[in-house]
Amino acid sequence: MEVKLHDIGEGMTEAEITCFLIKPGDYVQADDPLIEVQTDKMTAEIPSPKAGFIREIKVKPGETVTVGTTLLILDASNSKEHRKQIIPEREKKIAERSPMEKINQRIVVTRQNHDKRILASPFTRKIARDNGIDIEKVSGSGPAGRIIDEDVYQFMTASQQTKTAIRQEEIVASSEQTSYANDTIPFRGRRKQIAKKMIHSLFTIPHCTHFEEVDVTDLIQFRNELKKRNENISATAFFLKALSICLKEFPIFNARLDEENEVIHLKHEHHLGIAVDTEDGLIVPVMRNVEKKSIRSIHAEMKQLTEKALENQLTLKDISGGTFTISNVGPLGGSIGATPIIQHPEVALVSFHKTKKMPVVTDDDQIIIRSIMNLSMSFDHRVADGATAVRFTSRFAELIHDPKLLLLELV
Incomplete structure (x- = not known):
């Protein structure tokens, strides 16, 4: 057989x-x-x-x-x-x-x-x-x-010891060579599969990217207060909860386009993919039903999924069924913006970038120092328009600017 x-x-x-x-x-x-x-x-x-x-x-x-x-x-x-x-x-x-x-x-x-x-x-x-x-x-x-x-x-x-001896012999042999060759790395496995998937997404979805600045000063202060009470909750956990609230108000970004039947399916469950940078390339474990989870439980589950991704121990259930994806590259430093590629067949993706202190002019013309994070949002322009994306990111910025507002939206 x-x-x-x-x-x-x-x-x-x-x-x-x-x-x-x-x-x-x-x-x-x-x-x-x-x-x-x-x-x-x-x-x-x-x-x-x-x-x-x-x-x-x-x-x-x-x-x-x-x-x-x-x-x-x-x-x-x-x-x-x-x-x-x-x-x-x-x-x-x-x-x-x-x-x-x-x-x-x-x-x-x-x-x-x-x-x-x-x-x-x-x-x-x-x-x-x-x-x-x-x-x-x-x-x-x-x-x-x-x-x-x-x-x-x-x-x-x-x-x-044997490996060390072999390595030393290779170094000696290499030093005796008179010609040099270009270095190469294999283009196969996950790297090759990611490339094919990205090409498919990029040439299938008409991407449009919107940028936003988010004031995270009060969120940083709130997290510091929680740390004093032995509650170490990551900023990304707050971002995920805020995004879930925004997706509830703007469900067009938590959808699937069915061109063949000429219909857009709005998803009520928020299964958020979290991009993780591993040695073998990018992988996106999925946290299910974020709309039903507390910020504390979101933090704990996100930590578990990230560890499993880094150890290459994710199951099929861990990586399937995503409805919206986030990428937090801020901790890597240096990133102020990007044009992230959407995970087909999803409709949108949000990327969080570096946070830095900068002067901000208040409504009464005072200059104060605030912590500002850049945000990039790519969306499928067949499904949503730029104005809707602006409203989505503005609502997200509002929730993060004053994290106490999150309490009003919890069910």
């Missing part, structure tokens, strides 16, 4: 083959992991639909394949005849040996097959790959011999 790449994520159309967890001739049980793949959002393992022998692998590591592509051929029969068809040379050699040799050979084969069934999470495998570690050489200390992150790190430490 053919084992094909199926849709493992919302809107997924393709994935990159990162590594094989089996080889031709291996026997697998139902649900055993077969192949590890990488999409623009997550790393996942393709499980075996049935028990049987791996007859043939149809794809190669590093290859990008579309949904529906045949990955491998699985012989789901457990009969001895089918076994001989799959690994004829091995059976022939065993048949030619003496009874005692046959027993010993089958023990070796069984042990080899058992050894190849490596138990490890995709993230653990990634640690090994990124550090050039053959995971089959690592001894697992987890349940049933499962290899955990610490096992890989210990293996790396044990071989550190």
Whole structure:
């Protein structure tokens, strides 16, 4: 039977083959992991639909394949005849040996097959790959011999002296070279998937970006007061709650455009995507039903999602179903504005930038120093107009300028 790449994520159309967890001739049980793949959002393992022998692998590591592509051929029969068809040379050699040799050979084969069934999470495998570690050489200390992150790190430490020696030899060899080559980095995996998704969004959605200045002076002061009471709530948690209030008042930005049926679907649930900068590229975990959550719970859940994103441990549910996206690049410093690309098929995205102190003229012509944050809002101009975007960001600025107003909107 053919084992094909199926849709493992919302809107997924393709994935990159990162590594094989089996080889031709291996026997697998139902649900055993077969192949590890990488999409623009997550790393996942393709499980075996049935028990049987791996007859043939149809794809190669590093290859990008579309949904529906045949990955491998699985012989789901457990009969001895089918076994001989799959690994004829091995059976022939065993048949030619003496009874005692046959027993010993089958023990070796069984042990080899058992050894190849490596138990490890995709993230653990990634640690090994990124550090050039053959995971089959690592001894697992987890349940049933499962290899955990610490096992890989210990293996790396044990071989550190060898790696250092190799590194020194490479440096010496490099210094003796008379010609130089350009540095390159691979364009595949999540980076390649992100690129394709961004191109699709940019050429599908007519982007328009609106900029706003937001006075966060009182919010900073309010957060400092909370810290004195051991309540360390991030500014982003307040931003998310304020955005949810704005989306309730301006639902056009929490919508989906269905051009085929000529209708705009307004979403009542606020599932907000939070862009996280990871080593492998941008990933957007989704916080669900922000409209029903307190600022304290928003902060706690956002922290959990961010940690899972950085550790590459997000589930399918964690990254799907977003209705609106935010990107907080202010903590990185230096950013005063941008034209962020919308997450298709969403309608809008807001990016928060650097906060800096600057002089502000009051209504009575007094000059005072306030903390001002820049905001960029990209929106789908097919769905909404600039005037609506201005009203949306003005309402957001009002709520953040005086955070006590948030209390009036809580339900």
